[in-house]
Amino acid sequence: MINNRKYDVIVIGAGPSGVSSAINCAKKGLKVLIVDLNSNSGGQIYRAPPKTYKSISKKLEESEIQKKFSNEIKKFKIETAFNHTVWQVSPGFKVNAFNETSTIQWQTKSLIIATGTYEKIIPFEGWTTPGVIGLAACTVMLKAHHFIPSKKIVLAGNGPLLMLVAYYIIQFGGKIDAIVDTSSKIDWIRSTLSLITNPKNFKDGIKWIFKIFFNRVPIYSTSSIEKAVEVDRGIKVTIKNFMTGKTKNIVSETVAIGHGLIPSTDITRLLRAEHIYNEQKGGWIAKVDRFLRSSVKGVYLAGDGAGISGALAASDKGLLASSALLYDEKIISEKEFNQYTHKILKKLDKFEVFAIAISKLNSIPKNLIENIDNDTVLCRCEDVTKKEILKAVDQGAKDINQIKSWTRLGMGPCQGRTCQYATSKVVAEYLNYEIKDLGYLTGRSPIRPVPLDRVLGDFDYEKITKVEAAPL
Amino acid sequence: MDLRVSNYFNRSNKVNINVNNKKIEAYEGECLAVVLFVNNIKKLRLSPKKKQSRGMFCLMGSCQECVVVINDKKVISCNVFIKDGMKIKVGDFDK
Numbered sequence: 401m402i403n404n405r406k407y408d409v410i411v412i413g414a415g416p417s418g419v420s421s422a423i424n425c426a427k428k429g430l431k432v433l434i435v436d437l438n439s440n441s442g443g444q445i446y447r448a449p450p451k452t453y454k455s456i457s458k459k460l461e462e463s464e465i466q467k468k469f470s471n472e473i474k475k476f477k478i479e480t481a482f483n484h485t486v487w488q489v490s491p492g493f494k495v496n497a498f499n500e501t502s503t504i505q506w507q508t509k510s511l512i513i514a515t516g517t518y519e520k521i522i523p524f525e526g527w528t529t530p531g532v533i534g535l536a537a538c539t540v541m542l543k544a545h546h547f548i549p550s551k552k553i554v555l556a557g558n559g560p561l562l563m564l565v566a567y568y569i570i571q572f573g574g575k576i577d578a579i580v581d582t583s584s585k586i587d588w589i590r591s592t593l594s595l596i597t598n599p600k601n602f603k604d605g606i607k608w609i610f611k612i613f614f615n616r617v618p619i620y621s622t623s624s625i626e627k628a629v630e631v632d633r634g635i636k637v638t639i640k641n642f643m644t645g646k647t648k649n650i651v652s653e654t655v656a657i658g659h660g661l662i663p664s665t666d667i668t669r670l671l672r673a674e675h676i677y678n679e680q681k682g683g684w685i686a687k688v689d690r691f692l693r694s695s696v697k698g699v700y701l702a703g704d705g706a707g708i709s710g711a712l713a714a715s716d717k718g719l720l721a722s723s724a725l726l727y728d729e730k731i732i733s734e735k736e737f738n739q740y741t742h743k744i745l746k747k748l749d750k751f752e753v754f755a756i757a758i759s760k761l762n763s764i765p766k767n768l769i770e771n772i773d774n775d776t777v778l779c780r781c782e783d784v785t786k787k788e789i790l791k792a793v794d795q796g797a798k799d800i801n802q803i804k805s806w807t808r809l810g811m812g813p814c815q816g817r818t819c820q821y822a823t824s825k826v827v828a829e830y831l832n833y834e835i836k837d838l839g840y841l842t843g844r845s846p847i848r849p850v851p852l853d854r855v856l857g858d859f860d861y862e863k864i865t866k867v868e869a870a871p872l
Numbered sequence: 873m874d875l876r877v878s879n880y881f882n883r884s885n886k887v888n889i890n891v892n893n894k895k896i897e898a899y900e901g902e903c904l905a906v907v908l909f910v911n912n913i914k915k916l917r918l919s920p921k922k923k924q925s926r927g928m929f930c931l932m933g934s935c936q937e938c939v940v941v942i943n944d945k946k947v948i949s950c951n952v953f954i955k956d957g958m959k960i961k962v963g964d965f966d967k
Contacts, residue, residue, distance in 0.1 A: 437933050437951065444932055450953055452884035452901025460880050485933070518934040530914035530927030537931035545906045546877040572877045780929075780937060783921035812920075813936035818929075849936065853945065 407433045407479075409725065410495050410508040412486055412667065415443020416711055417703025418514030419469045420718035421725075425512075426476040428731050433506060434473065435481045435497060441473060442466040443516055443703075444536065445711045447544035462543060481506075488845035489667050493698065496845075498854040510725050513668060513694075514702040514718060517661035517682065521557070522764060522822050525773045526628035527657070528780055531635050535561045535658030539568075548574040550653035554637055556580035556625045557658040559762035560605060565656060567608035570615050577652045579612070580620045580639050582659070582765050594757030597750060600712065620648070624768055628655055642767045660762030662821055663705050669843025671696050677836040680759045681707030683821050684840045691724035691741060692717060700725050708759065713751035720744050769825045778826065779819040781812020786826060793827055800824060800838045813849045816841045875910040887956035892963065898954045905931060905938045905950040908962070916940050916949065916962045925963075941965045 411422045414436035422434045434441070440448035446466040455463065473480060481497065484504070488496040495506045519536040526532070533549065535557055541547050542565065552575045555562055566576055596602050612619070626640040626647065634653040640646070661682055665675060668686035674695040676687045686694050688706045693699075700721040703714040720741060727737040772778075774787040784807045792806035800820065803809055809823060810816030820841055828835045876883070883899035890896070891913055898907045905928045908916065915925035917939050928938040931950050938949045941961040949960075 449881055450901040450903060452899070452953070453881035454884070455881055463880070518932065519930060528919070528924055528926060530916070530925050533909075533928060534930050537929065540931045541906055541909075542877070545903050546879075546881055547906050547910055548875050548877060549909065550875065551873055572879075574875075777919075777922070777924075780919070780926070780935070783919050783924075813939075814934060818935050848933070851945065851947070 405433075405506050407431050407506060407508040408729075409433070409510045409512060409722075410435065410493070410506060411512040411514055411702075412436075412489075412495070413443065413514035413516055413703065413705075414438070414441040414469070414480070414482070415445060415514060415516050415703060415714065416465075416469075417516075417714040417718035417721075418443070418512070419473065420715035421512045421514060421700075421702045421722035422478050423472055423476050424719055424722035425725065426478045428726055430726075430729075430731070431479075433479045433481060433508070435484050435486060435495070437483070437485050439482050440466065441469040441480075441482075444540065445714075447540060449544055449546060453546070460543070485848050486667070487848045487850050489670055491671065491696075493671075498850055501854065502857050503850070503854050510698045510700070510729065511667075512700045512702050512718075512721055512725065513686075513705055515664040515667060515705050516714075517663050517704045517708060518817055519658045520660045520662045520682070520762075520821055521657055521818070522659050522768050522825075523772055523776050523778055523786075524625050524627065525776050528777055529628050529630050529635060531630070531653065532628055532655045532657065535565055535656045536661075538565045538656040542568040542572060548572050549656065550634075551575060552577050552634075552652045553654045553656060554578045554580065554625075554635075554650060554652040555656050556637075557660075558582040559658070559660050560601075560758060561658055561660075563605060563608040563612060566617060567611045570611050570617075576612075576615075576617045577650050578618045578620055578639065580623050580625055582622065582624055582768060583761050584622045587761060591757045591761055594753050598710075598712065598754040601710070601754065624771070625655065625657065626771065640771075642765070642771070659764060659768075660759070661704065661708050662817075663707060664817075665705070665840070666815070666817070666843065666847040668694060668696075668699070668701070668705075669840065670845055670847065671699060672843070673699060675840055677834075677840075678707060679763075679835075680756060682759075683835075690745065692721035693724050693728075698728075709748070709751050709755040710758065713748055713755070716744050716747055716751075720748070764825065766829070769822075769829050772822075772826060778823050779807070779809040779812065779816075781814050781818070782808040782810075784809045784819075789823060789827065790830055793830060798831065798833075798838075800827075800840060801842055803827065804841060810841050815844065815847055885956075887954065889954060889956075889958040889960060891960045900954055900956065902954045903950060904940070904952040904954055904958075904960070905948075907954060908940075908949060908960075913962060918964055918966065
């Protein structure tokens with residue numbers, strides 16, 4: 401179905417930055433549509449529980465923030481398209497999406513991309529075993545769906561998400577068999593001076609660590625999961641300390657793993673915006689100016705999509721991007737723009753210190769890449785192994801798009817979201833290249849698989865205009 | 873052990889769903905991918921070349937690993953919410 405409704409601004413993503421930018425535009429009288437795959441605002445960080453859940457006495461801070469988002473969206477008469485998956489955005493701008501029953505197209509003068517991030521996971525032997533899930537998946541399960549994944553769990557990877565997930569699992573009555581962290585305890589201690597610049601998050605962190613400490617959860621530092629295999633009672637994981645080389649086997653029910661976040665560049669790549677590589681900001685990101693304008697006129701980046709700086713900074717980044725839009729559209733004066741953005745930029749500089757410290761805790765040690773076994777699948781969608789990738793590289797594929805053509809890596813349903821980062825690391829290491837020399841996957845639509853029945857819609861066979869067959 | 877956390881929210885009505893002709897109890901509106909996972913139905917589909925079992929992975933609509941078949945249609949189960957009587961096929965459904 402082509403609906404062709406026209407908007408001044410379409411905001412893609414209803415997390416904290418999407419909501420704050422939509423409100424900022426709507427306050428100035430612009431016609432705004434906010435689109436999200438989920439059934440409510442909040443994004444992943446403040447993700448709302450399913451609609452059928454009824455809240456009882458105890459309040460979660462996240463739910464309160466989410467409720468505030470919903471109220472403000474209503475108050476400022478922002479049109480919403482929840483449960484809509486965006487699968488194409490073309491210049492002009494036309495935004496194509498589908499929901500449970502049909503497809504739809506909207507038009508807009510300006511675009512605010514607030515699609516956030518997805519999880520960075522470095523492969524290991526057996527990471528495709530069912531029961532091995534992302535740490536972020538674990539967070540969604542705990543905080544939005546209100547389930548613990550299993551009675552027992554191993555948490556692995558690095559960064560603050562390890563501690564957050566551990567905290568909630570203990571809080572909700574689960575047992576943690578091990579926390580496997582690539583960072584050392586010294587790395588954590590070193591980071592405290594920078595982390596303290598964000599007292600709110602720092603306090604949360606201390607709360608998580610105390611809980612883990614008092615529950616005597618075994619922590620394996622400077623270690624990673626070398627291997628996971630399915631066994632009778634669950635999953636057997638081999639933990640390896642890469643300083644001492646010592647290994648240990650543990651049988652658990654679920655393994656949750658994550659190494660930080662990757663900014664989502666699906667849409668900016670489709671629009672052929674310029675991108676740059678910045679390891680500290682999460683990998684490939686759309687190139688933006690100080691006010692979060694992309695290289696494509698009329699396209700603005702809010703939130704973590706143009707570099708990771710965290711949930712607390714996200715709403716300010718939304719205000720910044722939308723202010724740039726309002727100024728470019730001559731809705732606010734230069735004076736108003738400068739005054740307003742000056743304050744936000746100062747605030748954001750403070751969050752940056754915190755973001756850098758977090759990114760250090762989430763850094764990917766070289767051995768994590770080197771230790772990937774040759775038979776390990778790097779591209780889950782198309783079953784492409786490290787060996788097959790390196791063979792293509794030996795035969796002359798020296799760019800990520802050539803590797804894609806050679807091996808089908810990144811051609812599957814996830815369009816490279818899961819494999820691009822780790823594969824680039826593996827190949828760069830092998831060739832002794834910089835990741836930026838390998839380039840990034842050219843954006844191709846559909847960025848999410850589009851079910852054919854949604855394209856066809858509902859129709860009666862009799863009502864189709866039949867065309868006579870051409871004469872032979 | 874029920875893996876549901878009920879400190880903050882009450883669930884809706886208890887309903888039955890059907891997974892590969894096996895009855896599973898769940899609550900209306902719960903996320904299908906999560907319900908399957910906690911019921912130890914972790915092998916949702918086979919990978920295209922190696923035919924390895926795969927299951928729920930990212931739980932946010934990015935990885936597309938949690939595909940199952942509902943009413944003869946392939947859908948990602950992390951974005952499906954439980955309805956009474958839902959019929960779900962998992963495993964080797966491409967045969």
